Amino acid sequence: xxxxxxxxxxxxxxxxxxxxxxxxxxxxxxxxxxxxxxxxxxxxxxxxxxxxxxxxxxxxxxxxxxxxxxxxxxxxxxxxxxxxxxxxxxxxxxxxxxxxxxxxxxxxxxxxxxxxxxxxxxxxxxxxxxxxxxxxxxxxxxxxxxxxxxxxxxxxxxxxxxxxxxxxxxxxxxxxxxxxxxxxxxxxxxxxxxxxxxxxxxxxxxxxxxxxxxxxxxxxxxxxxxxxxxxxxxxxxxxxxxxxxxxxxxxxxxxxxxxxxxxxxxxxxxxxxxxxxxxxxxxxxxxxxxxxxxxxxxxxxxxxxxxxxxxxxxxxxxxxxxxxxxxxxxxxxxxxxxxxxxxxxxxxxxxxxxxxxxxxxxxxxxxxxxxxxxxxxxxxxxxxxxxxxxxxxxxxxxxxxxxxxx
Amino acid sequence: xxxxxxxxxxxxxxxxxxxxxxxxxxxxxxxxxxxxxxxxxxxxxxxxxxxxxxxxxxxxxxxxxxxxxxxxxx
Numbered sequence: 001x002x003x004x005x006x007x008x009x010x011x012x013x014x015x016x017x018x019x020x021x022x023x024x025x026x027x028x029x030x031x032x033x034x035x036x037x038x039x040x041x042x043x044x045x046x047x048x049x050x051x052x053x054x055x056x057x058x059x060x061x062x063x064x065x066x067x068x069x070x071x072x073x074x075x076x077x078x079x080x081x082x083x084x085x086x087x088x089x090x091x092x093x094x095x096x097x098x099x100x101x102x103x104x105x106x107x108x109x110x111x112x113x114x115x116x117x118x119x120x121x122x123x124x125x126x127x128x129x130x131x132x133x134x135x136x137x138x139x140x141x142x143x144x145x146x147x148x149x150x151x152x153x154x155x156x157x158x159x160x161x162x163x164x165x166x167x168x169x170x171x172x173x174x175x176x177x178x179x180x181x182x183x184x185x186x187x188x189x190x191x192x193x194x195x196x197x198x199x200x201x202x203x204x205x206x207x208x209x210x211x212x213x214x215x216x217x218x219x220x221x222x223x224x225x226x227x228x229x230x231x232x233x234x235x236x237x238x239x240x241x242x243x244x245x246x247x248x249x250x251x252x253x254x255x256x257x258x259x260x261x262x263x264x265x266x267x268x269x270x271x272x273x274x275x276x277x278x279x280x281x282x283x284x285x286x287x288x289x290x291x292x293x294x295x296x297x298x299x300x301x302x303x304x305x306x307x308x309x310x311x312x313x314x315x316x317x318x319x320x321x322x323x324x325x326x327x328x329x330x331x332x333x334x335x336x337x338x339x340x341x342x343x344x345x346x347x348x349x350x351x352x353x354x355x356x357x358x359x360x361x362x363x364x365x366x367x368x369x370x371x372x373x374x375x376x377x378x379x380x381x382x383x384x385x386x387x388x389x390x391x392x393x394x395x396x397x398x399x400x401x402x403x404x405x406x
Numbered sequence: 407x408x409x410x411x412x413x414x415x416x417x418x419x420x421x422x423x424x425x426x427x428x429x430x431x432x433x434x435x436x437x438x439x440x441x442x443x444x445x446x447x448x449x450x451x452x453x454x455x456x457x458x459x460x461x462x463x464x465x466x467x468x469x470x471x472x473x474x475x476x477x478x479x480x
Contacts, residue, residue, distance in 0.1 A: 001420060001422045001423065002423065057431065057432050058431055058432050058434050059429075059431035059432075060431075060434055064434075065434070068434055068435075068437065068438075068439075069434075069437070069439060069440040070439065070440060070450075071439050074450075128424060129422075129424065204423055204424065205423045205424055205426070205428060205429075206423050207423055207426065207429045208429065210423060302424065349453070349456060350453055350456075350457070353449050353450075353452075353453050356449075357440065357445075357446055357449055360445070361440060363437065363440075363441065364432055364434055364437060365432065366432070369432075387456065391456070391459075391460070394460055394463070394464075395463060398460075398463045398464050398466070398467040399463055399466070399467060
C-alpha cells in the first residue's frame with residue numbers, strides 16, 4: 001500500500017525525451033554506454049531517497065519547503081524555473097505523441113487533443129488511489145521493453161561486460177560522446193522528480209513508519225527504470241549493428257519494423273506514447289502541486305474539483321496548452337528542445353542544493369530524518385558532479401564553439 | 407470474537423495511509439527562514455555565482471544570434 005510514488009517517479013522519468021536519448025545512445029554507440037546506467041542507479045536512488053525522508057518527515061512538498069526555509073526570492077525563482085522547464089518538457093512529450101501517432105496512421109490533430117483530454121480526465125476523479133493504480137499499470141506496461149530488447153538483441157553474451165566495464169567506442173571519445181553522456185545523466189535525474197515525489201509522498205500521507213517501505217519502493221523503481229533504460233539502448237543497438245543513421249525513435253521503429261515485423265514497430269510506437277503519457281501526467285502534477293503549495297491553495301488528488309479548483313486548473317492548463325502548442329504548424333519545436341536542456345541545466349543544481357541543505361536542517365528534521373555523515377559524503381559528491389555536468393551541457397548549448405567536435 | 411482472533415486482527419491489519427488518522431508531522435509553519443550557517447551561506451553564494459554565469463552565457467549567445475556581438479550566430 002505504501003508502494004507507488006517511488007515506482008511512478010522513476011519509471012515516468014523514462015519519458016519521451018529519455019526514450020529518444022537512450023535509443024540514440026544505442027543507435028550511435030551500441031552497448032558502449034550501458035555501464036553508465038549502472039553507475040546512475042545508486043545516484044538516482046540516493047537523490048530520491050532524500051526527497052522521501054523530507055516528504056515523510058514534514059508532510060510538505062519541496063516547493064513549500066524551499067519557500068519557507070529560503071525565503072520568497074528563492075521560492076519564487078525555483079517555482080518559476082520549475083513551471084517553465086516542466087511546460088517546455090510537456091511540449092516535447094506531446095511532440096513525441098504526435099510523431100508516434102503519425103507513424104501509426106492516426107492523424108495528430110485528432111490524437112493529440114484526445115490524449116490531452118484523457119490525461120486531464122485521469123486526475124479529475126477525486127481519488128489519489130485511482131490515479132495511482134492507473135499510472136502504476138502504465139508503468140508496468142514498460143515490461144514490454146524487455147520483450148523488444150530480447151527480440152532485437154537475442155545474443156545476451158557480452159552484455160554483462162558492457163554493463164560492468166566502461167569501454168571506448170570505435171570513434172574514440174569526442175564532444176558528441178561527452179554530451180550524450182551528459183544528456184543521459186540529465187535525463188535520468190530531472191528536477192521535476194524531486195518536486196513530484198515529495199508532493200506525492202505528502203499527498204499519499206505516508207507515515208513515519210512507512211519510511212522503510214517507501215525507500216524500498218524507490219529502490220525497486222530505480223532498478224526497474226535503469227533496466228528499462230538498458231532495454232531502450234539495446235533497441236537502439238539494433239540500428240547501430242545495421243549502420244543505420246539515427247533520426248528519431250519513431251523513424252527507427254519503422255526501420256526495425258521492416259526487419260522484425262509490424263508487431264515490433266507498433267509495439268515500439270505505442271511504448272513511445274506510453275512514455276510520453278507517463279511523463280505528462282507526472283510532470284503536470286509536479287507543477288500543479290508546487291504551485292498549489294506556494295499559493296496556499298488546496299492541492300490534493302484526494303479532493304474533488306470543486307474543493308481544489310486552482311490545483312486542477314493548473315494541471316489542465318499545462319496539459320492543454322502544451323498539446324495546443326504542438327498542433328500549431330511551424331511551432332519552434334527544436335528551439336523548445338534546446339531550451340529544455342539549458343533550463344534543466346539551470347534548474348537541477350539549484351533544486352539539488354536546496355534539497356541537500358534541507359536534509360541537513362536539524363532544526364526541522366532532527367537527528368532521525370536529517371542526513372548522516374555518510375549521506376552527506378555521497379550526496380555532496382553527487383551535487384558537485386551534477387553541477388559540473390549541468391554547467392557543461394548548458395555551456396555547450398549556449399556557447400557551442402567552446403566545444404569543437406573532434 | 408475470541409481473544410486470539412482479536413489479537414491476530416490487531417497484529418495483521420494493514421491500514422492504507424489515506425485511511426489512517428493523519429499523523430502529527432514536524433512543525434514547519436512557524437520556523438521562519440533557515441539559519442545562515444557558513445555552509446548555507448557558501449552554498450547560496452555558489453548558487454548565485456553559477457546562475458549569474460549561466461545567465462551571462464545565455465545572454466551572450468542571444469546577443470551573438472541577434473548579430474549585436476560578432477560570432478558564429480551573427
